[in-house]
Amino acid sequence: MSKPNYLTSVLILAGVQLSHILDFVILMPLGPMLTRALNITTQSFSWLVSVYTLSAAASCFLAAFVMDRFDRKKILVSIYSGLVIGTFLCAASGKFELLLAARVITGFFGGLLQSIILAIVGDIVPSDHRGRATGIIMAAFAVSSVVGVPLGLAIANAAGWQATFIAIAAFSLVNLGLVAWWIPNLKGHLSISHSVSVGAEFRALTMNRTTWLAWLLIMSMMSVFGMFPFISQFIVQTLQIEEANLPHIYLVQGIATMVAAPLIGRLSDQFGSKSVFMTCTLLSIVLVTWFTHLETATLFTVIAINTAMAAVGIGRMTPSMDLISRSITASKRGSFMTLVAAVQQLAASGAAYSGGLILSGTRGMADFPVVGWLVAGTMAVSIAVSTKIKTVE
Secondary structure (H helix, E strand, O other), rough: OOOHHHHHHHHHHHHHHHHHHHHHHOOOOOHHHHHOOOOOOHHHHHHHHHHHHHHHHHHHHHHHHOOOOOHHHHOOOOOOOOHHHHHHHHHHHHHHHHHHHHHHHHHHHHHHHHHHHHHHHHHOHHHHHHHHHHHHHHHHHHHHHHHHHHHHHHHHHHHHHHHHHHHHHHHEEEEEEEHHHHHOOOHHHHOOOOOOHHHHHHHHHOOHHHHHHHHHHHHHHHHHHHHHHHHHHHHHHHHOOHHHHHHHHHHHHHHHHHHHHHHHHHHHHHHHHHHHHHHHHHHHHHHHHHHHHHOOOOOHHHOOOOHHHHHHHHHHHHHHHHHHOOOOOOHHHHHHHHHHHHHHHHHHHHHHHHHHHHOOOHHHHHHHHHHHHHHHHHHHHHHHHOOOOOOOO
16 A cells, blocks of 8 residues: 555544543543533442443453454444444433443444554554654644544533534544545455464464563553543642633643644654553653642643643653554564453453542542552553563554
């Protein structure tokens, strides 16, 4: 595929990534609104986050060993269609139980998307440009902050939180049409025989040292979900920043990460994913520890620290996913990345639940510094793990 063609495909895939990331992360800034509208506790809200990732993990384990046995485009279209339906169901939910069930559905399909997207990127993008392509895909996190979250909050404030999910579902439906129209059929990996049984393939992958190192790295990466779902509540309840300022906070941090993501991808291609990952992780440790220990802060301080955390956070995610995807051959990349995604979702779910458990104690948000120390500690572990991963491309 020529460069212009693969660039267009990468941009469309980035749109898919954006919609499914937005479907997941929009729940976090909607936290204060949802807890009031549904009359739920912080612990119940953490279940809305956790159940998505638990469902995603289950679907990843179920799908892992069929991902490399079919045309990648057909898999992407099928999965994305399920997410669109699930997001519409979120919009139709008026009670906590119904929203919880809808999040199970969106998690089941949404959890599979990143792995198939990265597998497709690995198939269509030359290895010397893959860091940049991964940076574009990971920029979806930034764009969701710049455009998606502020716009989603504005829609929620004007028409209710259900309207936000309607908007996300409509955007996803448009992206689905672009995928069906432009993304080519991808069957090159099928030329390699898959005569071995699913059980044998499972044993081979799960006993592979590379798989375990990738799992350890992604688990240590996901510790941030012990903190992320509760940042908006920490800002409003502890730092006494008005809830109306949340869109501004997410907007500024999103602009910074949108600029940082492609830059990080280029730096990864130039200096190596490991070096960029380790540098950004060290910066993240400092920023997370500082932010979670704040007792009072101005709006400017909150915006500045959140923006820096988000920028170096994408600086960890982009090279880590590039590093993981380069550590496996193309014939096994789909199954491998789906297994990694399964552990990623389980780790995120466990971190979100643990964070909610800690913050639901008698001290409430006063225990946010404890969460910060735990997150910083696992970040340090991720540096050690990254040094052990070897790439094959």
